[in-house]
Amino acid sequence: MPSLIEYVRDVFRKLDEKHFKILRVIEENSSRYEVVPKEVIISSSGIGPRAEKLLKKLHEYRLIWAPLGLERGFCLNYNGLDLLALKSLVDRNIIESLGKPLGIGKEADVYDAMSPKGERLAVKFFRIGRTSFKKYERHRTALLSAHSYMAASIKSAAQEYRALKILYPRGVKVPKPIARNRHIIVTEFFQGIEVASAQYLTDPLKILGDILENVKMAYDAGVVHSDLSAYNVLVTPEEEILIIDWPQWVKPSHPMAKSYLRRDISSLLKFFKRKWKIGELPENYLNIIRALCGETFLTS
Ligand SMILES: Nc1ncnc2c1ncn2[C@@H]1O[C@H](COP(=O)(O)OP(=O)(O)O)[C@@H](O)[C@H]1O
Ligand SMILES: [Mg+2]
Numbered sequence: 001m002p003s004l005i006e007y008v009r010d011v012f013r014k015l016d017e018k019h020f021k022i023l024r025v026i027e028e029n030s031s032r033y034e035v036v037p038k039e040v041i042i043s044s045s046g047i048g049p050r051a052e053k054l055l056k057k058l059h060e061y062r063l064i065w066a067p068l069g070l071e072r073g074f075c076l077n078y079n080g081l082d083l084l085a086l087k088s089l090v091d092r093n094i095i096e097s098l099g100k101p102l103g104i105g106k107e108a109d110v111y112d113a114m115s116p117k118g119e120r121l122a123v124k125f126f127r128i129g130r131t132s133f134k135k136y137e138r139h140r141t142a143l144l145s146a147h148s149y150m151a152a153s154i155k156s157a158a159q160e161y162r163a164l165k166i167l168y169p170r171g172v173k174v175p176k177p178i179a180r181n182r183h184i185i186v187t188e189f190f191q192g193i194e195v196a197s198a199q200y201l202t203d204p205l206k207i208l209g210d211i212l213e214n215v216k217m218a219y220d221a222g223v224v225h226s227d228l229s230a231y232n233v234l235v236t237p238e239e240e241i242l243i244i245d246w247p248q249w250v251k252p253s254h255p256m257a258k259s260y261l262r263r264d265i266s267s268l269l270k271f272f273k274r275k276w277k278i279g280e281l282p283e284n285y286l287n288i289i290r291a292l293c294g295e296t297f298l299t300s
Contacts, residue, residue, distance in 0.1 A: 005098055005111060008082050011061045015083065021045055022054050023084050026064060026076050030147055035066075035073040078127060081150055085182040089123075094179045094186055098123065107156075108245075112189065120189035122175060124160075126153035126247070127183075153183035156247035161185045163223050163246035172217045173210070173242050190242050196230035196271070202239060204276035210241045211268060212288045215261075219292060223249050224257045228264035230271040262293045 025044045029036040042051040055074065058064045063080035066072065076084075089095045099112035107128050113121040129149030157180055164177035164187065175187035201207055211233055218225065225232070225246060232245040250257050269289075272278040281289075289298060 005101070005109075008079060008086070009098055011063065011079070012083060012086060014061070015087075018045075018047055018050075019054055019058060020084070020087055021047065022051060022058060023063065023076065023080050026074055026080070027084060030076055031151075033073070034147075035068055035075055037073040038071065041074065075146065076150070077146065078130060078150065081153075081182060082125060082184075085184040088181045089179060089184065089186065092179065092181075095121065095123065113186070121178065122187050122189045124157070124185050124187070125183060126156045128152045128156065150183065157183045157185050159249065160245075160247040163249045166221055166223055167218055167246075170217065170221045172221065173214050173240070174246070175242060175244060190234055190236070190244075192234035192236040192240075192242060194231050195233040195235050195241070198235055201235070201276070204272060205278055205282075207235060207239065207241060208268065208272045208276075208278060209282070209285055211243065212265075212285055214241070214243055215264065216288050216292060218243075219252060219261070222251055224252060224254070224261050225264055226250055226257075226260040229267045230275075258294075262297060265289060265293055265297075 022041060022045050025041050026036050029040060029044070033040070038052075038055070041055065042049075045051045047054065055064070056070070058080070059066060059070065059074065061079075063077065063083055064074040065077050066074050086095065086098075093116050095113050096116045097114045099114065101109060102112050102122060103110040107130075108124050108126050110122055110124045113123045115121055129145060129152070161177055161180040164174050164185075167174045168176050175190055178186040178188065180186070195201075195207065195211075215225065215228065223246070225243065226248045227245060228243070232243065234242040234244060236242075250260060254260075286298065
């Protein structure tokens, strides 16, 4: 079984501009129709009768699905959305090739990639509500949600990209944002592992201090991470940090911001206490924590 991304890569080579045109027509009409009627696709594509053949191919390649049968109409699925987004990133000379997975999570997959200039990139695909293609075809009720899940993935990608665009220029340690299209964001690649799985750190106390400092800088820039943990901080062999995974960030004025911030900080402190036996904190760390979470946070 090829992995999903190998499959997408293979199919990518087999498609021409006309296939992409049809995928775009389905995408453009998918907020208007639950299932985009075949006649609508054919007439809006401007391709003429050959469009029907192309539709069959796209269905065979599993980029679109036909929940009401091939004669009625089609919807885009995640494979199709992947292809559209990748096509746009390739055409814009952002990505040249996709490599191995760097991290496969519940709501996103991150892949290693290469730019046409040979720079290494990280490409994150949001996959909210992902389920197997077969399951989609079986469950008529999955119809509405499939479209809204893809819309949610696009929104998450946009949110994360926005956070990176705010934070990176201000010197907060986040991946450099390079591009976004639909549900995909492209950033610079970072050689490192999650702090949660680091077995050796020469100076865990310093790592904690760096994270706290960057959380404070992000807060001052108007961004509260809201899903911070040792899993969302990468550390390089040189023990530099990078805070990742920002789609759920909120502004400090958000009614829940304080409580998210306290949860972020306490998750970090708990982790460093449990794994690295850091209980006593230097005064400058305590000051940052008090400034972010309030005077009583540390005593409660
Ligand atoms: N810029 C990057 N460079 C290298 N690896 C990355 C990069 N961004 C993410 N990763 C890897 O992919 C994993 C998942 O990324 P993340 O943004 O946390 O998504 P999620 O946790 O929502 O799946 C990370 O834990 C990390 O191992
Ligand atoms: Mg993560």
